[in-house]
Amino acid sequence: xxxxxxxxxxxxxxxxxxxxxxxxxxxxxxxxxxxxxxxxxxxxxxxxxxxxxxxxxxxxxxxxxxxxxxxxxxxxxxxxxxxxxxxxxxxxxxxxxxxxxxxxxxxxxxxxxxxxxxxxxxxxxxxxxxxxxxxxxxxxxxxxxxxxxxxxxxxxxxxxxxxxxxxxxxxxxxxxxxxxxxxxxxxxxxxxxxxxxxxxxxxxxxxxxxxxxxxxxxxxxxxxxxxxxxxxxxxxxxxxxxxxxxxxxxxxxxxxxxxxxxxxxxxxxxxxxxxxxxxxxxxxxxxxxxxxxxxxx
Numbered sequence: 001x002x003x004x005x006x007x008x009x010x011x012x013x014x015x016x017x018x019x020x021x022x023x024x025x026x027x028x029x030x031x032x033x034x035x036x037x038x039x040x041x042x043x044x045x046x047x048x049x050x051x052x053x054x055x056x057x058x059x060x061x062x063x064x065x066x067x068x069x070x071x072x073x074x075x076x077x078x079x080x081x082x083x084x085x086x087x088x089x090x091x092x093x094x095x096x097x098x099x100x101x102x103x104x105x106x107x108x109x110x111x112x113x114x115x116x117x118x119x120x121x122x123x124x125x126x127x128x129x130x131x132x133x134x135x136x137x138x139x140x141x142x143x144x145x146x147x148x149x150x151x152x153x154x155x156x157x158x159x160x161x162x163x164x165x166x167x168x169x170x171x172x173x174x175x176x177x178x179x180x181x182x183x184x185x186x187x188x189x190x191x192x193x194x195x196x197x198x199x200x201x202x203x204x205x206x207x208x209x210x211x212x213x214x215x216x217x218x219x220x221x222x223x224x225x226x227x228x229x230x231x232x233x234x235x236x237x238x239x240x241x242x243x244x245x246x247x248x249x250x251x252x253x254x255x256x257x258x259x260x261x262x263x264x265x266x267x268x269x270x271x272x273x274x275x276x277x278x279x280x281x282x283x284x285x286x287x288x289x290x291x292x293x294x295x296x297x
Contacts, residue, residue, distance in 0.1 A: 001293035004264060007053050007099075007224055007272020008046035009282050012060070013247075015042065017278075026069060027060045029078060032085075039082060043089030045279040050286025051272065052096050052296060054089060057082040058131065059103035059141060062123070076130060083134045099139040099164065100131030102156065104148060108201070109168060111145040111179045120148070124155025132159035142168045142201045145179035149189050157193050164270075165190055166200040166224075167210070174199065174206030175213050183213035196220040201274045203228075204251065204259040211266050222270030223263045227251035227277055247276040253284035260285045264294065 012028035018038060024030045032039050043054045058079055066072040083100075090096045105120055106113025114120055128138050138161045140152035149165055156163040167186060170176045175183055183199070190197050197217050199210035204225040214221045229246045260271045273281045289296055 001295065002264065002269055003295045003297045004289055005053060005220075005222070005270040006051050006282065006286055006289065006296045007222075007270065008043070008051040008055055009224075009273030009277035009279065010226070010275045011039070011042060011055065011057050013275050014278050015039065015057075018042070026065060028057050029060050029065070032057055032078070032081060036081075037085070040085035040089045042279075043086055044092060046282055047089060047093040047096055049279040049283035050296060051282050053099050053137075053272070054086045054096060055099045055139060056086045056101050056131070056135065058127070059101045061127075062103065062105060064106065079127070079130045083131070087134060097136040098134065099137040100128070100135035100161075102127045102131070102138065102140050102152065104142045104144060105151075108142050109144055109178050111148070114145065114148055114151070117147065117151055120151035121155040124152050125158040126155075128156040128159035128161070132161050135161060137162050137164055137195075139164045139166060141166045143177075144168050145177055146181050146185055146189065149186050153189060153192060153194055162195040163193060164196040164198060165194045166198040169199055169202045169206050169210045171203040171206050174202065174209030174211075183210050184216070187214075187217035190217050190219060194219060196222070196270060198270060199223045199225075201226050204256065207259065207263060208266065211263055211268060215267055220269050222268040222272075223260075224272040224274045225256075225259065225277075226275040227256065227273075228275060251276070253280045256281050257284040257288050261288055261292065264289070264292075 015028050015031040019031050039057045061078045086098050138156045143149045197214050197219050207223040227248045
C-alpha cells in the first residue's frame with residue numbers, strides 16, 4: 001500500500017458557514033478579519049480529522065482585491081494573520097506541515113485577467129517570499145492556464161521552498177485546463193522545478209481525466225475537488241461573491257471519499273478537498289485510506 005499525503009478541505013466556504021456572515025468579494029479574508037481565531041479552529045478540526053497539511057487562508061489576499069476596499073496597506077499583515085492561525089493550530093496538534101496558498105491572480109477561473117508574464121511572476125514571488133519563512137510548501141492553486149502555471153512556478157521558486165502546482169480543469173473534460181489548453185502540456189513546465197502537480201477546484205468527475213494527463217509528469221501527483229453544482233457566468237464577473245454558487249447535495253463525505261479512493265487507485269499520493277468540503281469529508285477519506293491499508297503521512 002502507498003503513503004498518502006492527506007490535505008485539508010475547503011477553508012473559505014467553511015468560514016462562511018461557521019460565521020454565518022454574508023459573502024463579500026473579499027471572501028475568506030473578510031471573515032478572518034471579522035472573526036479572529038476562527039481560521040485556527042478550522043485548521044484544528046482538519047488536523048483532528050486526519051489531515052497532515054494545513055493550507056493557509058491566503059488564497060484571496062492579493063493587491064487587486066484589497067485595493068478595491070482601500071485596505072491594500074494591510075497586505076503583509078493579513079498574510080501574517082493567516083500564517084499565525086495555521087501555525088497555532090499545527091503547534092497545538094503537535095505535527096503536520098503548512099502549505100502556503102497563493103490563489104490565482106485576477107480572479108478564480110478567469111484566464112483573461114492574468115497580468116503580463118513579468119508582472120505575474122513578480123506578484124507570485126512577492127507572496128511566496130512572505131510565506132516562505134513560515135511554511136513547508138508553497139502551493140500555487142487554481143491555475144487555469146499554461147501561462148499562469150509558468151508565472152506561478154517561476155515566481156514561487158524565488159522563495160526557495162518546494163512548490164506544488166494545482167491546476168483547475170474543465171468540469172466536463174478534465175483533460176483540458178479552464179483555458180482549453182491540454183493539461184498534459186503542463187508537464188514540460190513543471191519539470192523546471194515543481195515538486196508536485198495536482199488538479200483542484202473542479203468537479204470530482206473531471207479529476208480522473210486530469211490525473212491521467214498529470215501522471216506522466218513523473219512527479220508526485222493528486223487531486224482535491226470542489227463540490228459546487230457549477231461555475232456560473234455571474235460568478236465570473238469581477239467583484240462577484242461565492243453567493244452566486246450552489247453546493248451539491250450529492251457530494252457528502254462518503255461519496256466524495258469514493259472519488260478520492262479512485263484517484264489513489266490511479267497512483268495519486270496527495271488527496272484532499274476544496275470548496276464545499278469540510279472536516280467530515282477529510283475524516284471519511286482518512287477512514288477509508290486506513291481501511292485499505294494506506295499510511296497517511
